[in-house]
Amino acid sequence: MTKRGVRVTIRFDVSDDQRTPFYLRLADAIERAIIDGVLKPGDKLPAQRDIAFDLKVTVGTIGRAYQIARERGLTTGEVGRGTYVRKHEPETAKSDGPALLRNSTVDSIPGPESGDAKLDSTSAPLVGQADEIASVYAAVLRDSPAKALDYVRGVPESWVEAGAEWLATGGWRPVNENVVPTLGVNAAIQGIIATATRPGDRIVFEDLSYAAVARAATMIGRAPLVVAMDEDGMLPEELERCAARQHPRMIFLMPAVNNPTGRTMPLKRREEIVSIARQYNLLIIEDNIYGKITDVDVPPIAALAPERTFFVSGLSKSVAAGLRVGWAACPRGQAIRVTVAHNQLTGGRPYLNMEVAARLVLSGRAEAIRQAVMAEIAERSALFDRIFNVTTTGQAAAVPYRWVSLPAPWTSPAFQLAARNHGIRIDGEDEFQSVRGDRAHHCVRFGLSAVGERDILANALEVLKGLIDSGSITYVSVA
DSSP: OEETTEEOOOOOOOOOOTTSOHHHHHHHHHHHHHHTTSSOTTOBOOOHHHHHHHHTSOHHHHHHHHHHHHHTTSEEEETTTEEEEOOSSOOOOOOSSOGGGGGSOGGGSOOOTTSSEEOSOOOOOOSSHHHHHHHHHHHHHHHOHHHHTSOOOSOOHHHHHHHHHHHOBTTBOOOGGGEEEESSHHHHHHHHHHHHOOTTOEEEEESSSOHHHHHHHHHTTOEEEEEOEETTEEOHHHHHHHHHHHOOSEEEEOOSSOTTTOOOOOHHHHHHHHHHHHHTTOEEEEEOTTGGGTTOOSOOHHHHOTTTEEEEEESTTTTOGGGOOEEEEOSTTOHHHHHHHHHHHHOOOOHHHHHHHHHHHHHTHHHHHHHHHHHHHHHHHHHHHHHHTOOOOGGGGGOSEEEEEOOTTOOHHHHHHHHHHTTEEOEEGGGGOSSOOSOOOOEEEEEOSSSSSHHHHHHHHHHHHHHHHHOGGGOOOOO
């Protein structure tokens, strides 16, 4: 801690029991200090970097000890301000974060259940939306209890209208009759693939993409193909070569924001892809799940080629992943077929979730949450830039993850294991390779949004930066 510029150290009496991990002994020492009155309610614990230096351990070790103290109910964290001994009376968080965050307590923002820092997810960060969503759930259960607890027999027009509004982007809005409400974006994509392709058909993916789509498609007999990409996305000449030789049926793209690279495909490249798709009669799935939180002001491929493009998006990255609600805008005449395939694959849509999502969108609450989410991601992006000494500009600054190149001799699997042994979960490059190939990118993805508190994220990023800087020569596996 610091008082008038002078650093003050709290000395914790850490047990010498070598059989117990150090972070557990430190958590016990914090608890004893609170019981003995050394730490009083409202006291701020030392910065984790400072105490790590004093105790000659890693910042990650201190972070795990602080997390356990929070889980025991001993401390609470104020986002961006530090960790404090919990007061006995209820206390509302005082945050300088997004407006929605100021309406809920920080204690409602939990850390990862496993105790690990969860940087392998990009779900929407917690910005106080739980209270907003809970009130809508209560209203739906009060207004339509029978429907909310039964199977869905039809699709209300409000669900379709909400989908058309949420899917609108880049000056384009789908026609209502072409919109299909779905049980999330993944369910929408698999319903489209089942509808528009047959077993044995080939689907083209970018060299780096959301590989879960390819793996699920493989399970129902479709064959993934990979085409090289550059800074602007899929290479048109490589796509044309693939189309001429392999005769694929469909392309899967994330042009607004590619996962994992964070790249945005410019309009010219989109037009080139569309031209080739028309020449070889290729259908297109355009996944805009991350585009919704980056405000990419470029016409979507669906606007350039509505006759062959299925456009999908949802709420998981911008409102709440647990709602499991998405929508698909289909080419004319395809909506009913996608609806049938979606229902057969998923069992149908839950009325409760779909109605809540529609009310959130149509009332403007979803948009308010989206704005708060974007503001929080911007803060976390700036945090990453500061720790890694980089400057992220444009749309990439709003992306809730970073694609990080590893210096030699690190490999992606080795770095992923090293991070895991420090209590940090990240995604290796294998998660984004649709087919097994010979090329190694030596990259990993750090998710910035799913960790509950910024100080935990900062600690994890500091550890990861230290691993990168030290090199794998200093790493010994303990797995």
